[in-house]
């Protein structure tokens with residue numbers, strides 16, 4: 215029986231340049247060498263070495279897409295998609311989520327931070343020396359961002375101006391270790407809804423910030439935390455207020471940030487779905503029941519074809535979307551809708567492949583240490599986080615004008 219991979223297709227030149235393909239090869243070997251061999255160990259330990267950030271930075275994985283003046287390397291969205299897919303094949307969402315939390319924490323700093331703040335915050339994060347995170351979700355709810363209740367009251371004048379932050383955030387990726395946290399706050403306490411929401415950069419060592427680790431179903435290697443802000447004093451210069459240094463710009467920035475996060479989550483889900491399929495196929499070729507390899511039983515063969523098919527459909531959707539985003543090819547509303555739909559398509563493929571992979575592995579699929587077991591535990595956060603399936607369908611319906 216052949217050992218060929220069903221995913222072994224030549225690169226699609228209409229989507230990827232030789233530079234993209236060279237980058238893919240680099241990230242693949244990094245993930246195979248630096249992450250995959252330790253995935254199970256780090257998951258059990260509930261953490262991974264901080265030194266991985268610097269290793270990823272040396273490869274350009276952290277600085278990709280950020281301005282050169284802050285130590286980044288300009289890169290189109292295809293590079294983010296490639297990095298997400300290839301890191302995902304190591305089969306540990308926990309490591310990938312924490313390693314990548316800068317990509318949700320930093321973009322609002324780049325978009326709305328003052329030049330002095332950017333110069334201080336961004337370079338050490340891109341070098342992998344400091345960790346950045348984003349804190350939007352509150353115990354009262356995550357989907358309804360406009361209802362957030364954490365407050366930041368401005369006090370003082372001139373150089374002594376500062377905000378006093380009170381409230382709670384929960385389920386925050388890199389929440390325990392982050393040095394810089396981009397926090398969604400209500401700067402106008404009298405406001406309701408989206409108006410009056412701002413983003414504020416809170417530093418990890420701010421007095422009054424208390425962080426508690428959260429135990430969860432999957433992503434064990436990721437330091438998800440509950441954050442409590444009790445009278446935290448934050449310099450007014452840490453407001454992400456754009457050139458006018460104005461309050462109330464948070465909601466739009468949060469929504470813009472979500473689009474990139476969703477594209478990357480979709481690409482990651484494709485990688486996880488493929489990792490499950492590859493593990494199940496290798497097992498099915500090896501394992502024998504009733505005198506034949508599992509892969510020779512028609513029921514199992516059909517499962518494997520269903521898995522490959524779903525991975526490929528999701529992948530093509532994500533690649534075509536990334537190409538459109540890269541070239542600005544399409545009306546913005548239609549692309550926002552497709553970004554949500556791509557995340558739904560890819561995470562559904564991941565759910566299907568994780569379920570079938572565990573089934574094909576049988577009892578072994580229920581044992582800790584296999585990729586399929588880990589990804590089966592991790593799949594739900596992909597469907598809920600960064601915009602749940604229900605919320606994204608509502609968003610898509612609105613953007614499509616249905």
Ligand SMILES: Cc1cc2nc3c(=O)[nH]c(=O)nc-3n(C[C@H](O)[C@H](O)[C@H](O)COP(=O)(O)OP(=O)(O)OC[C@H]3O[C@@H](n4cnc5c(N)ncnc54)[C@H](O)[C@@H]3O)c2cc1C
Nearest residue numbers: 348349350351355356357385386387598599600601602604
């Ligand atoms: C491991 C992990 C890491 C995370 N990391 C971060 C992070 O780094 N930063 C951060 O800010 N957040 C983070 N989150 C939070 C995540 O983004 C939220 O969990 C998500 O947005 C959903 O919010 P919620 O959990 O409050 O659910 P809710 O908003 O309470 O929703 C509960 C359920 O109801 C559904 N629902 C809600 N409203 C509607 C509606 N109008 N119609 C139909 N269905 C609806 C939702 O889809 C969901 O299924 C993380 C979550 C997890 C689990």
